[in-house]
Amino acid sequence: MAKKKKIGSYPNTMIIISLTAALFLIGFCAMLVIQSKKLVSIIRENIDVSVFVDKSLSEAGRDSILMEVRQKPYVQPLGDSTDITFVSKEQAAKDFMEGTKEDFTAFLGENPLRDSYRVKVKEDYFEESRLKAIQQDLEKINGVYEVVYQENLADAINKNITKLYIVLASFALVMLIIIVLLINNTIKLAIYSQRFLIRSMQLVGATNGFIQRPFLMRGATQGVVSALLASFFLIILEQIAVRNVEGMAQLQEYEKLAVVLVMLVLLGILIGMVSTTQSLHRYLKMSLDDLY
Amino acid sequence: MSISSEPVVMLERADIYQGDKPVLADVNFHIDKGEFVYLIGRTGSGKSSLLKTLYADLWLQTGSAKVAGYELHKIKRSDIPFLRRRIGIVFQDFQLLTDRSVEENLTFVLRATGWQDKADIARRISEVLMQVGLGTSPKKMPHQLSGGEQQRVVIARAMLNEPQILIADEPTGNLDPEVSNQIMEVFKTINNAGTAVLMATHDYTLLDKYPARIVRCEDGEVKSS
Numbered sequence: 445m446a447k448k449k450k451i452g453s454y455p456n457t458m459i460i461i462s463l464t465a466a467l468f469l470i471g472f473c474a475m476l477v478i479q480s481k482k483l484v485s486i487i488r489e490n491i492d493v494s495v496f497v498d499k500s501l502s503e504a505g506r507d508s509i510l511m512e513v514r515q516k517p518y519v520q521p522l523g524d525s526t527d528i529t530f531v532s533k534e535q536a537a538k539d540f541m542e543g544t545k546e547d548f549t550a551f552l553g554e555n556p557l558r559d560s561y562r563v564k565v566k567e568d569y570f571e572e573s574r575l576k577a578i579q580q581d582l583e584k585i586n587g588v589y590e591v592v593y594q595e596n597l598a599d600a601i602n603k604n605i606t607k608l609y610i611v612l613a614s615f616a617l618v619m620l621i622i623i624v625l626l627i628n629n630t631i632k633l634a635i636y637s638q639r640f641l642i643r644s645m646q647l648v649g650a651t652n653g654f655i656q657r658p659f660l661m662r663g664a665t666q667g668v669v670s671a672l673l674a675s676f677f678l679i680i681l682e683q684i685a686v687r688n689v690e691g692m693a694q695l696q697e698y699e700k701l702a703v704v705l706v707m708l709v710l711l712g713i714l715i716g717m718v719s720t721t722q723s724l725h726r727y728l729k730m731s732l733d734d735l736y
Numbered sequence: 737m738s739i740s741s742e743p744v745v746m747l748e749r750a751d752i753y754q755g756d757k758p759v760l761a762d763v764n765f766h767i768d769k770g771e772f773v774y775l776i777g778r779t780g781s782g783k784s785s786l787l788k789t790l791y792a793d794l795w796l797q798t799g800s801a802k803v804a805g806y807e808l809h810k811i812k813r814s815d816i817p818f819l820r821r822r823i824g825i826v827f828q829d830f831q832l833l834t835d836r837s838v839e840e841n842l843t844f845v846l847r848a849t850g851w852q853d854k855a856d857i858a859r860r861i862s863e864v865l866m867q868v869g870l871g872t873s874p875k876k877m878p879h880q881l882s883g884g885e886q887q888r889v890v891i892a893r894a895m896l897n898e899p900q901i902l903i904a905d906e907p908t909g910n911l912d913p914e915v916s917n918q919i920m921e922v923f924k925t926i927n928n929a930g931t932a933v934l935m936a937t938h939d940y941t942l943l944d945k946y947p948a949r950i951v952r953c954e955d956g957e958v959k960s961s
């Protein structure tokens with residue numbers, strides 16, 4: 445016996461593939477947002493300004509600079525004191541040699557580095573203009589030779605990530621448009637191939653809601669399946685990144701990732717149902733004579 | 737006005753259109769409860785358009801009409817399914833679903849119109865099949881039935897929701913005279929039980945054999961005798 449034609453059934457592989465791709469890109473964007481925010485927050489927590497002192501300065505002179513810097517409102521407090529570390533020029537040379545594996549004092553004959561204070565700044569001041577103001581303020585202190593901070597770091601991070609968002613979001617948008625067109629076309633074909641069933645239902649007095657229900661259920665199922673597939677691929681990608689990229693583990697926020705995945709499922713259902721509904725509305729309103 | 741005396745179908749100064757094309761002008765006629773009415777006229781005279789307007793497949797653009805308690809000139813799209821549940825439709829383009837049995841065809845209609853209880857569905861199917869004289873064939877597929885039997889199932893399907901009126905477009909068009917008579921007997925039985933019938937037909941021998949009021953579509957007008 446021939447298989448019974450069921451109302452609301454239509455091929456959906458292409459829809460699921462496209463919807464999965466779009467949801468994957470959207471989820472990927474969301475993960476990037478979370479991780480870049482985490483990265484910026486880690487950088488903020490570790491931001492410091494190096495205050496290099498004059499070579500000729502005595503220990504008393506250095507202490508006096510320390511006292512003055514401690515009074516500054518932008519210095520991060522640490523317990524009862526402030527988060528300021530003294531780095532002697534010997535220590536700085538040692539650190540440098542460890543990094544470069546070269547003993548520069550051997551061919552220079554002396555250590556050209558200076559004593560410095562590493563001053564941690566409050567998170568609120570993590571802005572290019574405010575850091576610049578701090579630099580100028582500290583350089584006014586007597587005995588300070590130079591104040592250095594890593595310029596343009598925050599701006600560089602934000603700028604590059606924004607570019608990436610735009611590219612990914614554009615891809616996601618194109619995919620969404622393709623999905624809406626694909627669903628629209630598929631529903632049109634489904635309604636055409638089921639026009640006798642639909643005609644029968646309409647003539648006996650089935651409501652549009654009743655006729656639409658199986659289509660909508662299918663739309664919602666496509667959304668859920670696509671979102672689960674997209675979530676699965678995102679988790680795999682995230683795990684690959686954590687295992688292969690140094691420091692990635694530090695950027696992971698699993699609670700937020702879980703929220704993203706739940707949102708993806710909801711978004712999948714929404715896209716599946718909304719675009720199915722609008723296609724159904726368009727074609728069910730059409731006279732069946734036109735569809736014939 | 738008492739509800740029981742209200743006609744099942746009432747058209748006043750109605751113009752019937754097929755798309756943008758007017759096919760019948762200034763239509764005035766009514767069908768009372770339990771009445772049997774023939775609708776006759778040549779092919780293309782507007783019979784089908786008139787019937788389609790009665791079950792709101794075509795919008796009534798001018799004039800007024802009331803069918804089974806619904807005012808067609810004011811009807812909302814969302815009310816159309818409920819109007820159709822009060823009308824039984826027996827049409828040539830509304831055939832049985834060939835991929836399912838008689839019982840499944842009827843179950844499909846009942847489910848589509850909100851029936852859920854399996855026992856109620858089984859009981860109603862058995863009642864309508866008895867009514868059309870097909871009590872023993874619920875499991876058969878449409879292709880296992882003769883033309884007359886298929887038409888009986890179509891009538892049974894139209895009767896499922898106890899309509900106030902049966903609208904039939906050429907229900908005997910493809911049947912031989914003997915089977916046509918049997919189908920007419922079914923319509924008569926249904927009519928005698930209180931359901932109004934509006935039947936479009938070309939078969940004038942039926943008019944003699946089963947006399948009833950005649951409504952004619954000719955020259956762009958509807959003439960009621």
